[in-house]
Amino acid sequence: MSTGPTAGTHRPADERRAQLLDAAVEVLRERGLAGLTTRAVTTRAGVPHGIFHYAFGSKAALVRALVDRELSGAAAAWGAAVESDDVPTALRQALLAQLDIVRADPERDAYLTELVRVAQDDAGTRPALWEQDRYRAEVEHRLASWSHDAGVVWVAPVAEVASLVLSATDGVVRAWVVDRDDRRAETSVDLLARAVASLARPA
Amino acid sequence: MSTGPTAGTHRPADERRAQLLDAAVEVLRERGLAGLTTRAVTTRAGVPHGIFHYAFGSKAALVRALVDRELSGAAAAWGAAVESDDVPTALRQALLAQLDIVRADPERDAYLTELVRVAQDDAGTRPALWEQDRYRAEVEHRLASWSHDAGVVWVAPVAEVASLVLSATDGVVRAWVVDRDDRRAETSVDLLARAVASLARPA
DNA sequence: GCATGACTTGGTCATCTGGCCAAGATCGAC
DNA sequence: GTCGATCTTGGCCAGATGACCAAGTCATGC
Numbered sequence: 001m002s003t004g005p006t007a008g009t010h011r012p013a014d015e016r017r018a019q020l021l022d023a024a025v026e027v028l029r030e031r032g033l034a035g036l037t038t039r040a041v042t043t044r045a046g047v048p049h050g051i052f053h054y055a056f057g058s059k060a061a062l063v064r065a066l067v068d069r070e071l072s073g074a075a076a077a078w079g080a081a082v083e084s085d086d087v088p089t090a091l092r093q094a095l096l097a098q099l100d101i102v103r104a105d106p107e108r109d110a111y112l113t114e115l116v117r118v119a120q121d122d123a124g125t126r127p128a129l130w131e132q133d134r135y136r137a138e139v140e141h142r143l144a145s146w147s148h149d150a151g152v153v154w155v156a157p158v159a160e161v162a163s164l165v166l167s168a169t170d171g172v173v174r175a176w177v178v179d180r181d182d183r184r185a186e187t188s189v190d191l192l193a194r195a196v197a198s199l200a201r202p203a
Numbered sequence: 204m205s206t207g208p209t210a211g212t213h214r215p216a217d218e219r220r221a222q223l224l225d226a227a228v229e230v231l232r233e234r235g236l237a238g239l240t241t242r243a244v245t246t247r248a249g250v251p252h253g254i255f256h257y258a259f260g261s262k263a264a265l266v267r268a269l270v271d272r273e274l275s276g277a278a279a280a281w282g283a284a285v286e287s288d289d290v291p292t293a294l295r296q297a298l299l300a301q302l303d304i305v306r307a308d309p310e311r312d313a314y315l316t317e318l319v320r321v322a323q324d325d326a327g328t329r330p331a332l333w334e335q336d337r338y339r340a341e342v343e344h345r346l347a348s349w350s351h352d353a354g355v356v357w358v359a360p361v362a363e364v365a366s367l368v369l370s371a372t373d374g375v376v377r378a379w380v381v382d383r384d385d386r387r388a389e390t391s392v393d394l395l396a397r398a399v400a401s402l403a404r405p406a
Numbered sequence: 407g408c409a410t411g412a413c414t415t416g417g418t419c420a421t422c423t424g425g426c427c428a429a430g431a432t433c434g435a436c
Numbered sequence: 437g438t439c440g441a442t443c444t445t446g447g448c449c450a451g452a453t454g455a456c457c458a459a460g461t462c463a464t465g466c
Contacts, residue, residue: 156390188371
């Protein structure tokens, strides 16, 4: 697949960068962060080592570009296709959707986690925490919407409930990543949805 | 402090190992996993580099020993000093205690996380997942105890509630580690306790 | 005391890493 | 077609790292 019709030599630097970023993702999937060396990337991309320094000035620049590319547009799917007037049910569906995102491609989650970690150390890169804020806002909006439709009110500010939902969901997902126990994760999602839903009471 | 009364030369290998493990922890705290080199450890311990290979056969052996030593006996404090017949209050106290453990020494949590991560890659080391099971059993016991004292029953098997509590708490704690927002974390703990407590109903 | 084995020392080695560069090849504008 | 800019190539470098060892030192049981 690296020998497509336009895969020859003398391609513009932007395409080279994209090519190397693709290769970097593959390397991350296969060998993890420790195996992400400049040589591993260029070898994987099938280009000479020297290309690397020409395309990116340094390894840090690659990591920065990688974080930018991989982490953008990750927030969307929070309750996208959830259809229910029942708060606990809607919650359960939304939480399950979050779990399924990771279950569908656990390795992506793994290397993204590593990527964010190394990016935090590097002072040059933004930890992209604003993504987290977008998440929070999205969840908040959903919670407010559901409670409104169901004619209930939260016993605490929606923002606080949203924070809890976000954190707790993350915890459940991470637990699955560690033990890969589907039943346990689904049960936790179910109980979490019920528990959180109980924070809403008739208006 | 490395020149104590018994800090001279010709100490038994076990003491050398302990000495190097101490130094390794300090290195981890200061420079993280990336800075944990055999030389950094021996320099920190104030011993010649060659000692390392004598004491441990390899760097992997040090990491293994480090995981063993640092990760043992971490489970205890789940609801140790909790005193309340009120389920939500007891829960809140226990959850807060968990949060406080990390808040008291965030760097320990940080390097332990890194350590576990690298240990998982190394096929030779046990991920020490049985610790997680001890946690689970401990939480389960506490939940059962509290509900019994309060004269309520859980709407789901205690094991499932325990799993949720464990996962969700972990999520809240990790969120704090990322944003260091005390108010948010405490609010989440509070809400989580209330939410989970609502999974218990009068017998 | 003294021999044996445990411990120490400081150096060396092969390997790998990120970074760099100078010469050549190629493309595109004119 | 020519010429300058862009891109390619393969090799090189200094530094760091984990591993290793041979010779020396010391403690201790006999």
